[in-house]
Amino acid sequence: MPEPFLQTQAPASVQAPAAPPAAPKADDGISSPQPASSAAPAPAAAPQPAPTFADLLHKALDAFAAAPLEGRDVKERRELRAAVADLYGTRQYAPLWLDDGKPNAAAKSAMARLAHAGDDGLSLDGMPAPVFTQDADGLATAEINLTMQVVAYARQASGSRIEPLRIGRLIGAKPAIPAPSAILTSVAAAGADAGTVLEAFNPPQAGYRALRDKLAELRREMPTARGPIPRGPTLRVGMSDPRVPLIRAKFGLDTAQESASKNLRYDTRVAAAVAHFQKAYGLPASGVLTTRTIAALSGGQPSRLEAELIANMEMWRWMPRDMGKNRIEVNIPDFTVRAFRDDKMVWSNKVIVGKPKTPTPVFSSLIHYVIVNPYWNVPPSIVRKEMLPKLEQDPTYLARMGFETFTRHGHLVVRQPPGPKNALGRIKFIFPNDYAVYLHDTPARHLFNDKRRAFSHGCVRVDEPFGLAQAVFGPDSRWTEQRVERLVGGARHYINLPEPMPIHIEYFTAFVDADNHLQLRDDLYGYTRKVALALGLESRRLQGHEAVSIESRRIKRRRSAQPERPSEFAPD
Template identity: 55%
Template sequence: MRAPVEWSNFQYVSALALLLSLGGAPARAEEGAAVPARTPGAAPIEWLEKTPTGLRAAISRAPAGTVVAWAGAPAGSVLLRGDSADAPEGGDAQGDLDPTITQPPTAETEGGQDRPAASIETPAAPASDSVDPDAFAPPLPPINAALKAALEARARPDFRDPFGPLNRKEREAVAAFYAARDFAPLWSTDGNPNPEVKSAMERLERAGDDGLDLKGFPRRPALAGSDEDLVLADIALSDAVVAYARQASGSRVDPHAISPLIGAKPEVADASIILAIVASAGEDAGAALKGFNPPQKAYEALREKLAELRRERVPAARAPSLPAGPALKGGLRASRAPVIRARLSLDGQNGAAVAKPSRIEAEILANMERWRWMPRDMGDSRIEVNIPDFEVVVIENGRIVQRNRVVVGKEQTPTPIFSNKMQFLIVNPYWNVPQSIIRKEMLPKLGADPSYFRRLGYQVASVGGRLRVRQPPGERNALGRIKFMFPNDYSVYLHDTPSRALFSESKRAYSHGCVRVDDPFRFAETVLGRANGWSEQRVKGLIGGKERYVYLPNPLPVHIEYFTTYVDESGRLQLRDDIYGYSHRVKAALGLDS
């Protein structure tokens, strides 16, 4: 028969202590650690049926009658270290947990009959506001403790951060990531750099290839040395990785600060996601880091042009050497004069050449930055309107299948920048005149000409105390015979126009914000799809006096963009005018306007 249990010899733990000891991260607990004795309370101890493999030896070393906890066990669970006499038949001869215990054991009565033993109870948990979670946790390893102290120190408002120019929220996110892993170093193991370090640092050194600015971050080529060195290097590398990836994904410039009519929103990566991806990528950490830059081919083409432009700059070492000759006096008339003038930029040509590539480089960088605002997945088939290029293209499976000239908004009434999906088109549309046009343009004309609305065929009504004006379908309709609809907050769309002469202009910024499309029925055939039975002639056959709705077989992504520099299909760099001044503002925000 099993030896009687001496309840007075057991150690007791509070339910809160068990929760903290058992539910914590593995780095904070030691396997087989005995839980300190506590005063009995009210919560009964749960019993485990089996001991996890690997803990048996550790448990066997614990004093008899000790309640044992380990990291990773279900919250509120304990192990009982029994005497060798308690070992079940076939159990551990050294005295281990009885794996058959599934409920509190019984104690013999004086009459030889078993009776339920007194309940094992633990004290009620103290109020949450008086609990120090670290009071029940084993101490952190020295390196973890040093990392925790460094992160806590730089969280203070008066701390001058030596690790780099992360903002407060970014620093907090980095600290939270370390806290979730019990402040273990991220980039080293047992004092040796992890495989990700070399690859990640090589990419960080080449941040300028993508126009990113990491000059404020210290260079720490190796993660080795004292705990203090390891801590500083680990945090500095984490900061640099986060800064690179967040800049690469669009954190440097707020599009809405450039203009309230820019609705594009960069998909800025979260610090925890960045660190989790890069720190687990092995020797591909650099590629993983680079992957936070825009994936579009147009961005990569600009990146390559930037590298090409920088290579073409003639370094001082390759400047023309001075031919031998006598000292020049009284002016530059000798044979060496042209070379000397070029070296000193006295003829102005060299200086102008340097200034021109600098301006082009800044323009490329500003456009690369605007690519960070675009959706990462723009769709293999899509519509793109590039405002400075005055053109709309239809792309199918990554290939341009249709180009149309467009008229875009004036400088005073810019076309908004955003992405959405085209869902349907309307043949014979009404034009519901925007209130801004009624107020600024129509009412002054109505004052001078009371027949203005009637003469031009507008329909007017008072709705809710406001004047509403619309133009019915017809040849004179401002939207022409067809308009292409995609929901947006700006009430703009693509449409036809009766003012076709404007398409012959080289610079076509004349609208109130909508985008007027040249050859709109050919455009309609492309977006609807000839394969779906929609030819240009069939769409034109819907022309009449009544609005006709035609839905696209599949909604098509529409991206209204603003790129003043791009690489065309032949590989040539194209430059366009900054008609709204957005590129100038982005360059100023990036410090490129000097």
Template identity: 50%
Template sequence: MTAGEKAKRLLRAALAAAALSAFAAPAVAAQFPPRRAELFDPPPLVALFDVVRVPTRAPLDNPDFAVADATPVALLLDIELRAEPVKPDPLDLAWSLQPEEKRDLALALEAWTTSGGAALGPERHRLRAALAAAYAARDLAPFWIENGEWRASARAALARLALAADDGLDLRAYAAPDAEMAAPTAADELALSEAIAAYALQARGARIDPERISGLVGAKTTLPDPALAVAEVAGAGANAGDALQAYNPTHYGYQQLREKLIELRTQRASAPASDGLYAAAAGNVTQSDVLPPASKSKRRRAAGLAKASTSRVEAEIIANMERWRWLPRDLGEERVEVNIPDFELAVVRNGEVTHRTRVIVGKEATPTPIFSNALQYLIVNPYWNVPPSILNKEMLPKANGDVAAIAASGFNVSYRGGKLVVRQPPGERNALGRIKFMFPNDFSVYLHDTPSRNLFSASHRAFSHGCMRVDAPFAFAEAVLGPGSGWSESRVRRLIGGSERYINLAKPLPIHIEYFTAYVDEGGRIVLRPDLYGYSARVRKALGLGA
């Protein structure tokens, strides 16, 4: 077949297609609505050319000549075609030149980001939109598939996703593909990216906003960018599983709970839990994110604890693991940790507990806030500025509204801007005792001494209005100021007098006010503490673990 014959055939096909479309287009359009052809469907090849007709003989100019039927003019003429390309649509041309793998991914992205509707939820739609933007930014290059097969990073990440429950995560809503799949598709690529992004977000605490548990939970969670998380894990190659796991807390206390969760689940599958796995919900073991000391383990068991359901204990462990996600990633090599349900405080230096003491925390009605900050200075012989809540709800009613009676009991009374201000001067009767430890915060709470030192002998030490009272406060002062500061316990005591004396720390010391009702003691057993403020129950409920 000559070039001219090929051109004629091409023209006939084009004319026939045009005639057919004139009659069939409305019906076809009604049956198949548009699919955004301007973005995804490459145009027919003939549409890329402009056909110029060149007659090969004189035109039919006889006025008496008439065409008896509607035979296409192309069948009546011997036409030589000269095809001249015109400038194509850059988007259509670029689309037609894309590798099949990219075109498949683009079509899958279009369906993936628009499917699900309201049932998928706004957060899931936002997640998919962010990932779609990430794919667009990398010119539709897959993260996980290469030459029709899973990359090593995909297999490693899928192995970690299969163990998500070990970290108390719940990815049941995200169907990860099969790591052994011989020919993963574009849909599998997207499913893996979404599951990895969801894992990273959950591992950093996205499932619960701490402020929704209580307005007194000032802990903050810093969530990762899902697209950057996927890119980071994919870029880790064969170590992608470790990179994904690293989104969970790396704190030692968290790792202990994780190991215990795995252990309990293994034992539940084989035999009933032994009461030797549990420590008592009372006693003097405290939680700190440090290696356990080499001292002999304290053996304690509560009478009813051995009867606790293993699944109930697992739920409590997961709830506490979730609260570890609220803490800063870096607690500080030197720091103070206060665990409210444990009623204890620990000073940590170089990864070891150098000081431990009992504390009194807020009552159930006046909880101690949960947050992280930094100790900055100490005040010996502090004034106590009576908070308005205590003044209005306790002092004034007790004095029958008699301000003079309050002044007669040793308080300084004045008016500022028309408001009553009451201060208690330094002294033995001062509610703050002889020393307080300052870490300015939004909750106006701090650590301090107390004249009611007998309360430290109680096992349940929730007696304050929110601040934390410290047992042996001058020994704690020496521990906080640190070795080499020149401030021994005895030197700090010598400042006791009638006026306030300030001691600044050489550098701010991180302090973390925590709420852990479950941890692993130095004997490898789970310690369960009472849920003093009900926060753990709220976390369990928010995670779908029951209240």
């Protein structure tokens, strides 16, 4: 049986109970009796004061903080909302972005920067935009929306979108993410310079800025969006099709001399533009208008090259903001080490890095000293996986190979004494880290002739390591390259640096060289593809290694077709 309708008012035949008599008015704690026949009328209720903007903002923030959340990182997003509400609480809910009910200079400057978030590969898609109206409730909403966009921009610019360990377990880089209160107070206090302060949350390094410039250049050269291209048959040079005028318009091939709307011929000029587009999007650069090319031309996904640039810009966010004017940088996919003095490169050479199965870690540290004529203490994993099986077959194996063995705390310890066959070569560079890796020499010098130099167990082998020693000690040090090299062959020597020198082991598959040419490298460990995927870019195409060229400048991807050779006994 259906439930009866709930009544919100008593029926006419039922009298609502009479209201209880009003309490007597107090007068210094004594009540004066009133005649029953002449009861005094109840006093009129005092008018309630109109809510202030602080009251409205307080109410809106409470509702915002309590609103349900869905999707990923709900706990973190809830904490962000609470932190924003707390900041306003400390301000007695005074607005950050309003003066006399209108957007102030900081609001206008910040919104101008937010409008260009995409220039830095950032995305505020899905976030409500601040719309400042004359309505007080609308102003409160706009205040909160602008606050959350400023916080999101600054946190993304600082590297909050990706936890590096999700990309690779040997990525020790960890970006420093500012608190919402620090972001908001610094940006709002900057007034007309708020946009500049907000932009400064992006990496300051020249390498990052150069990639951002190349991203802008690439986007300028991409065909303009003029609506989707209808599906149809595959087009080759010489064919005619009613979609050709749309394709010509996409690439800006319209001219005053030709009636583009009537030119239905798929000619060599159109095919060349299509081939150029296909290269940038990681498609076969045939110049043939295929179904996949039509889908890419119709928009919705960034190009393969655009995705790679944004992914590398994201990995710059993991780097320390102050990398040191004097520093060492090792770029794993480039197989190169570079030394900088006063931010200028003074020395560069080849390196050998870890195999994909034993990758070189990504992290930053400080070089404290070098060791000439080092011992090599063989890691237990190499003893277990590579040496013990050989020892079982030949009990004299370690002695024949010149290794020393002893026990420590009940465990077998294997080490190789200094000498020409030592796996670490003649010198190694020591910097504290959690991965037991370092830079060092190698006796297997022929491996530097390969282009794809991924042969180690994780350490970095350096070509001409005594040149690196000179760069590390500095031009004014008495420890010249020749003096350090003269120590080879004697006892083990420890040489401390005058002061610790920053070292950064990096992973960049896209960078801009000294001639302002964009250089691309193979994604050796797959990190670029994983970053692009985590950012929601069309990253599956990043698995290819096609050469990419754009007419306005040279872009070159170095690649190698050599198969990975078997590891020589180079156990690092």
